[in-house]
Amino acid sequence: MGTPFLQALRACLGDANVLVDGDMDAYEVDWRKRYRGRALAVARPASTAEVASVVRLCAAHAVPIVPQGGNTGLVGGGVPDASGRMLVLSLARMQQVRRVDPDNLTATVEAGCVLHALQAAADAHGLLFPLRLGSEGTCTIGGNLASNAGGTQVLRYGTARELCLGLEVVTAGGEVWDGLSGLRKDNTGYDLRDLFIGSEGTLGIITAATMKLHPRPGWTLTALAACPGIDAAIGLLRTARARLDAGLTGFEVIEGFALQLLARHFPQLRQPLHAPGWAVLLELAADDQASAERRLHAVLGDATARGLVTDAVVAGSLAQARELWQLRESIPLAQAREGLNIKHDIALPVSAIADFLREMDATLHTLVPGLRPVVYGHLGDGNLHFNLQAPQDMPAAVFLDRHEAALNQRVHDAVVARGGSFSAEHGIGALKAAELARRKSPVALAMMRAIRQALDPQGLLNPGRVLPPA
Ligand SMILES: Cc1cc2nc3c(=O)[nH]c(=O)nc-3n(C[C@H](O)[C@H](O)[C@H](O)COP(=O)(O)OP(=O)(O)OC[C@H]3O[C@@H](n4cnc5c(N)ncnc54)[C@H](O)[C@@H]3O)c2cc1C
Numbered sequence: 001m002g003t004p005f006l007q008a009l010r011a012c013l014g015d016a017n018v019l020v021d022g023d024m025d026a027y028e029v030d031w032r033k034r035y036r037g038r039a040l041a042v043a044r045p046a047s048t049a050e051v052a053s054v055v056r057l058c059a060a061h062a063v064p065i066v067p068q069g070g071n072t073g074l075v076g077g078g079v080p081d082a083s084g085r086m087l088v089l090s091l092a093r094m095q096q097v098r099r100v101d102p103d104n105l106t107a108t109v110e111a112g113c114v115l116h117a118l119q120a121a122a123d124a125h126g127l128l129f130p131l132r133l134g135s136e137g138t139c140t141i142g143g144n145l146a147s148n149a150g151g152t153q154v155l156r157y158g159t160a161r162e163l164c165l166g167l168e169v170v171t172a173g174g175e176v177w178d179g180l181s182g183l184r185k186d187n188t189g190y191d192l193r194d195l196f197i198g199s200e201g202t203l204g205i206i207t208a209a210t211m212k213l214h215p216r217p218g219w220t221l222t223a224l225a226a227c228p229g230i231d232a233a234i235g236l237l238r239t240a241r242a243r244l245d246a247g248l249t250g251f252e253v254i255e256g257f258a259l260q261l262l263a264r265h266f267p268q269l270r271q272p273l274h275a276p277g278w279a280v281l282l283e284l285a286a287d288d289q290a291s292a293e294r295r296l297h298a299v300l301g302d303a304t305a306r307g308l309v310t311d312a313v314v315a316g317s318l319a320q321a322r323e324l325w326q327l328r329e330s331i332p333l334a335q336a337r338e339g340l341n342i343k344h345d346i347a348l349p350v351s352a353i354a355d356f357l358r359e360m361d362a363t364l365h366t367l368v369p370g371l372r373p374v375v376y377g378h379l380g381d382g383n384l385h386f387n388l389q390a391p392q393d394m395p396a397a398v399f400l401d402r403h404e405a406a407l408n409q410r411v412h413d414a415v416v417a418r419g420g421s422f423s424a425e426h427g428i429g430a431l432k433a434a435e436l437a438r439r440k441s442p443v444a445l446a447m448m449r450a451i452r453q454a455l456d457p458q459g460l461l462n463p464g465r466v467l468p469p470a
Contacts, residue, residue, distance in 0.1 A: 009041065026071070116137050227277065227280055281324060349419060373387070
């Protein structure tokens with residue numbers, strides 16, 4: 001039967017929706033397999049009312065909660081710690097698309113709705129939900145909002161925050177806040193919605209959201225271009241922005257070594273460019289095929305004439321466009337297959353990126369000879385994934401143990417010195433909580449702690465994540 005808490009939980013959700021012992025494995029380990037915890041139990045509520053009951057129960061029994069969506073987060077924020085005391089609150093059964101409102105260009109969905117399902121629901125109405133991530137077949141809208149996910153279309157449509165109009169949240173006390181407004185304008189006091197977005201489960205449980213939809217572009221065209229260096233890729237970005245403006249919907253870069261990793265671990269993926277220094281994946285939207293092709297060829301022609309591009313392929317069909325995007329989206333998987341690595345999800349002013357990479361090139365190898373940087377990301381947003389793979393002959397565990405702290409410090413110092421951020425889109429979770437405490441100003445930290453204390457006075461919502469104990 002278990003403890004009185006577990007008995008009450010089963011009475012609330014039914015036996016089948018309270019998992020214990022051997023049934024919890026998938027919920028206790030993160031996607032990267034870097035964090036492996038032990039949960040008290042996993043609760044799988046099916047409605048907002050059930051979430052509220054579970055949270056009230058946790059408050060009464062002082063049980064800490066870790067909310068979990070698709071468990072694709074990359075900073076260890078969605079899995080329990082090793083204490084065996086945390087309840088995993090999985091939103092996976094709350095998948096309903098409650099309403100699509102084509103005139104208001106909104107969709108209201110439950111938090112456990114998988115991102116791809118919302119994209120499909122919008123598509124069924126001839127509309128677009130533009131958030132796009134490599135994990136979109138598994139990650140959930142609740143998780144996207146809790147981590148303020150970015151992805152490959154931020155350049156044109158913004159992050160999850162900018163795509164959200166309203167939220168429904170269960171507070172730490174187990175009350176339901178219905179803020180599911182579909183309004184574009186609502187200046188009635190503090191913006192509570194924006195507090196919960198990006199709070200990584202530490203301020204409340206998101207149970208539903210109203211998200212913005214967009215008209216679907218008439219035609220979308222994708223190209224892969226080879227650039228001799230990062231300066232050339234930035235030059236291409238400038239050209240593409242100037243000529244395409246809002247028509248530019250994606251601008252991703254992939255450094256040559258990342259392509260080599262793809263060739264090693266996914267040899268079945270066709271790589272149409274021959275060993276480029278850097279590859280740029282460009283996407284543009286236009287009214288029709290003819291204007292899309294004309295505009296894209298003008299950009300590539302101009303960039304080629306100026307030596308910014310040395311080779312390029314333009315997708316001739318949707319299937320070919322998918323293949324090009326698959327290259328980009330498979331890099332995290334190729335890295336995982338190569339072995340555990342140090343991830344840096346950094347944001348910099350675009351104007352500072354080339355200089356940052358030159359400094360890293362000149363200094364990191366002196367710290368760890370044979371280090372293998374894997375660099376790719378959303379150049380159009382100034383967001384790079386500057387990941388470090390162990391030297392070929394060094395086991396990953398030894399690499400992390402010996403070098404992670406010093407490498408993080410060197411990389412983050414260089415980022416911060418240029419006005420950048422050490423977490424662009426993945427959040428803080430457990431991985432970067434100490435870094436946040438070290439690098440945020442005392443004023444910012446004090447305000448964050450005050451907000452947390454006000455909304456979760458017992459400190460039961462995802463403790464130890466984002467803000468480490470004071
Ligand atoms: C292959 C791959 C590619 C990726 N690409 C990108 C990318 O391009 N851009 C990007 O930003 N991220 C990317 N990610 C990271 C990840 O997919 C996103 O952060 C995603 O938004 C997480 O959603 P999830 O449902 O899996 O959340 P989870 O991993 O389950 O949780 C993430 C955090 O949110 C909290 N949380 C989850 N649901 C709720 C809820 N309902 N209420 C309150 N808190 C909640 C959790 O406690 C945790 O702290 C990628 C991950 C993978 C594996």
